Amino acid sequence: QKEVEQDPGPLSVPEGAIVSLNCTYSNSAFQYFMWYRQYSRKGPELLMYTYSSGNKEDGRFTAQVDKSSKYISLFIRDSQPSDSATYLCATSAGGTSYGKLTFGQGTILTVHP
Amino acid sequence: SQTIHQWPATLVQPVGSPLSLECTVEGTSNPNLYWYRQAAGRGLQLLFYSVGIGQISSEVPQNLSASRPQDRQFILSSKKLLLSDSGFYLCAWSRVDRGDIQYFGAGTRLSVL
Numbered sequence: 001q002k003e004v005e006q007d008p009g010p011l012s013v014p015e016g017a018i019v020s021l022n023c024t025y026s027n028s029a030f031q032y033f034m035w036y037r038q039y040s041r042k043g044p045e046l047l048m049y050t051y052s053s054g055n056k057e058d059g060r061f062t063a064q065v066d067k068s069s070k071y072i073s074l075f076i077r078d079s080q081p082s083d084s085a086t087y088l089c090a091t092s093a094g095g096t097s098y099g100k101l102t103f104g105q106g107t108i109l110t111v112h113p
Numbered sequence: 114s115q116t117i118h119q120w121p122a123t124l125v126q127p128v129g130s131p132l133s134l135e136c137t138v139e140g141t142s143n144p145n146l147y148w149y150r151q152a153a154g155r156g157l158q159l160l161f162y163s164v165g166i167g168q169i170s171s172e173v174p175q176n177l178s179a180s181r182p183q184d185r186q187f188i189l190s191s192k193k194l195l196l197s198d199s200g201f202y203l204c205a206w207s208r209v210d211r212g213d214i215q216y217f218g219a220g221t222r223l224s225v226l
Binding site: 034042044096098103 | 119145147155156157159162164170203205207211212213214215216217218219220222
């Protein structure tokens with residue numbers, strides 16, 4: 001079993017839709033949770049960073065962590081064609097001198113006009 | 114502000130040839146540095162990380178090596194490339210005290226033929 005599971009999609013939605021991207025993880029030691037956005041042939045860009053359970057909102061993006069069910073989500077409101085990209089979730093237990101991140105496989109999202 | 118440079122963007126190499134990918138970071142000092150490989154449909158796999166000059170740690174055994182000759186320079190190398198070395202290679206950096214927040218370069222797409 002992979003430590004972080006993410007539905008690879010692809011996910012196709014119309015412009016303006018609410019998008020829900022999800023990951024599950026198995027290691028209860030994970031306490032830092034990240035979402036990255038990766039455009040085609042580009043490096044990942046950090047979108048959201050959360051610590052422990054709860055919600056964090058940034059513009060049209062909301063990250064949600066439920067540690068009791070080991071479930072993390074990213075919601076995109078009023079989706080735009082420019083949101084079309086691969087979204088990667090990542091987790092970390094912390095406590096090391098470097099950042100040991102565990103990534104999901106990525107979900108490919110297409111928002112069509 | 115901090116920027117990370119990675120080159121070349123694309124590389125086609127014959128099997129058995131050497132490899133050298135370079136990454137430099139500007140605008141920060143003593144960063145943690147990372148090399149990842151991303152295979153299609155499979156998240157990011159950490160290959161090497163470095164917490165200081167000359168300090169390299171390997172996460173997976175492979176045909177590759179890494180070096181950090183200067184504080185903000187990270188090099189990925191191979192003496193003889195294999196077909197299985199093809200992939201998308203990403204360099205990343207983080208602050209020493211925030212290893213979980215990593216910033217990625219644009220990546221190098223390597224094709225070994």
